[in-house]
Amino acid sequence: MKKQDKIANPYKIIKAKVAQVSDETPSIKTFSLELEEELGFSTGQFIQLTVPGIGEAPFTPSSKSGVSKKMDVTVMNVGVATGELHKKKKGALLAVRGPYGNGFPVEKLRDRELIIVGGGCGIAPLRSLIHEILSDRTRYPKVTLLYGCRSPQDIIYKESYDNWQQQFELHRTVDKAHSGWDENEGVVTDLFERIDVDTKTCAAVVVGPPVMMKFSVKGLEEMGISGDRIYVSLEKNMTCGFGKCRHCMVGPYYVCKDGPVFEYSRVKGVPGVWD
Ligand SMILES: Cc1cc2nc3c(=O)[nH]c(=O)nc-3n(C[C@H](O)[C@H](O)[C@H](O)COP(=O)(O)OP(=O)(O)OC[C@H]3O[C@@H](n4cnc5c(N)ncnc54)[C@H](O)[C@@H]3O)c2cc1C
Ligand code: FES
Known part of the structure; x- marks a missing residue:
């Protein structure tokens, strides 16, 4: 399993094609992606998804973990990248990098x-x-x-x-x-x-x-x-996804690297944990 700490190059981008778009609700869609090469993730780890020309955003795959060229991400339309993503149809080209973080224990x-x-x-x-x-x-x-x-x-x-x-x-x-x-x-x-x-x-x-x-x-x-x-x-604003930019910090933790999944006893009472 290619977990975050085993990624040879955390910046590596893999091209991804939208294979299917499922409308879940008016503001949430599930994108089934076909990756150009295999990517392995553990359940609860996240990836950074690039919408070309717009930007990227972190999402936790909603499909089964493991090594595969297929991956589902379920996305709520809340802003710039997710708004553009919601306009994408079958065949659109995206990219992913990762996986990052620890996942569910x-x-x-x-x-x-x-x-x-x-x-x-x-x-x-x-x-x-x-x-x-x-x-x-x-x-x-x-x-x-x-x-x-x-x-x-x-x-x-x-x-x-x-x-x-x-x-x-x-x-x-x-x-x-x-x-x-x-x-x-x-x-x-x-x-x-x-x-x-x-x-x-x-x-x-x-x-x-x-x-x-x-x-x-x-x-x-x-x-x-x-x-x-x-x-x-935990969901915090993230940029790099692997402990470089510090955008995701909560108390002493990098949510991207130490999380996103935390034993509650570790973060209980940490300022900003629920902001
Ligand atoms: C580890 C992780 C996993 C995630 N998994 C999913 C998922 O499976 N499905 C899903 O729909 N969303 C998920 N998110 C949230 C998703 O990353 C944000 O909704 C997305 O980054 C918003 O990007 P945008 O460019 O559309 O919004 P923007 O235009 O950047 O901002 C829109 C609004 O959302 C806020 N915002 C932006 N990014 C985040 C963030 N990361 N957390 C909280 N608020 C934010 C901004 O402050 C602003 O108010 C996840 C976030 C993290 C950190
Ligand atoms: S997202 Fe950059 S350090 Fe966590």
Whole structure:
């Protein structure tokens, strides 16, 4: 596996062609890429994606980890690079470099009850983790997947939940429901009362907007899950992606290099962690 610390040349760019574009919601698309050469990544690591003539931005692949010429990235349109990316159609040329960062600590998640909490587009990196779990299902005795987003229209990977529901205990919630929605209405932490695992031994992974992660880790700790068994994936402004520019620093950490996945106990109370 080509992890960040094993990349011979972290600046190396690989050409990538858009093979398919899937509209997830009005503001989120999944781009299936075909790379000119193989690239290996671990689940939760990120890549820098170049939109030629515009710039680049970090994304965590939402597809299964491993060495491959194929990769999916799920992108929310929030600004310049993501806006231009959203205009790209099948056949468009992009480029990737990486992978960077540490990824989810899969070896610490196996053989435990696992709670996965996703918010909004944060389910994108978690989809890669879910692929990982499904490929090694017997090592995960019980998986509880909680997903929250703003409204039913904002749910991404709509085609996946039937399968995930068969494999995991799945609960979804939306901030604001409309008629026809018969699942929960409220924030994702409202779903915590449905968690039925041994909180003294389980692990939890939380990915989503900062405010959602902040309240989720608080709720999980209150349930008795210690911060060294809670993992968060932080999003900070990044330029280089591998520890040169310092743009991503939070407290003593380079989020690009020491993260983006952190054991919560390491970043708890660090100023700016949820900014
Ligand atoms: C490790 C990592 C993984 C990520 N994975 C995904 C993913 O899978 N899917 C996805 O949609 N997004 C992901 N992001 C966020 C994505 O990188 C930003 O949305 C993107 O950089 C915005 O670029 P832009 O040029 O479109 O926006 P800009 O025009 O640069 O800015 C738009 C707004 O977003 C803010 N912003 C820019 N970059 C970031 C950032 N990195 N974090 C927080 N705010 C930012 C700016 O301050 C501004 O308010 C990830 C970020 C990181 C650090
Ligand atoms: S993005 Fe440059 S040091 Fe982290």
